Amino acid sequence: MSISNYTFTMIKPDAISKGLTSTILKDITDAGFIITALKLTSLTKTEAEKFYSIHQDKPFFDDLVSFMTSGPIVAAILKKENAVEDFRRLLGATNPEKAEEGTLRKKYAESMQRNAIHGSDSDENAIIEAHFHFAEKEIYSFL
Ligand code: IDP
Ligand code: MG
DSSP: OOGGGEEEEEEOHHHHHTTOHHHHHHHHHHTTOEEEEEEEEOOOHHHHHHHTGGGTTSTTHHHHHHHHTSSOEEEEEEEOTTHHHHHHHHHOOSSGGGSOTTSHHHHHOOSSSSOSEEEOSSHHHHHHHHHHHOOGGGOOOOO
C-alpha cells in the first residue's frame, strides 16, 4: 500500500469545545476515509512548537501554540486513495471565509486561527505527523 493513501488529521480545541468531534468524524468517514488510528489527546507547549515549527517565524506562531495547547485535540490517521489531496479538498482553505461551500472549515471554523481541523499538506508530512502522535501498535492496517 502506497504512503500516498494515508493522511493525518487533528480536530482542534475550538471544535472539540463545541462538541463537534463525532459530527466531524462522521463527515470524514462519509467522505470515504477509513480511520486507521484515533485518540483524544493534547499537545504540550513543546510538542505544539515542534509540530508547527515550520511556522516558527510567522507573526501568528505564539498565538497558534497557545490555541493548540488550550484544550484537548483528537488525532487520527486516515486512509483513502489519494488521501492527502482529497482530505485537503474536504478541509477547505485555511481562512474559512475563503473555504468552499460544503468543506469542513466552511462549516465548522470560526477564524483563520480557530479553523477546527488540521490536514497534512504532503505525503512526507503525513507520515512524520502520524508518527509524531501514534506508536506503531496504535496504527491499524485494514489490508
Ligand atoms: P493549514 O492548516 O491550512 O495547512 P498553515 O498555513 O499550515 O495552514 O497554518 C497552520 C495553522 O496556523 C492554520 O491551520 C491556522 O490554525 C494557523 N494560521 C495560519 N495562518 C494564520 C494567520 O494568518 N493568522 C492566524 N492563524 C493562522
Ligand atoms: Mg499546513
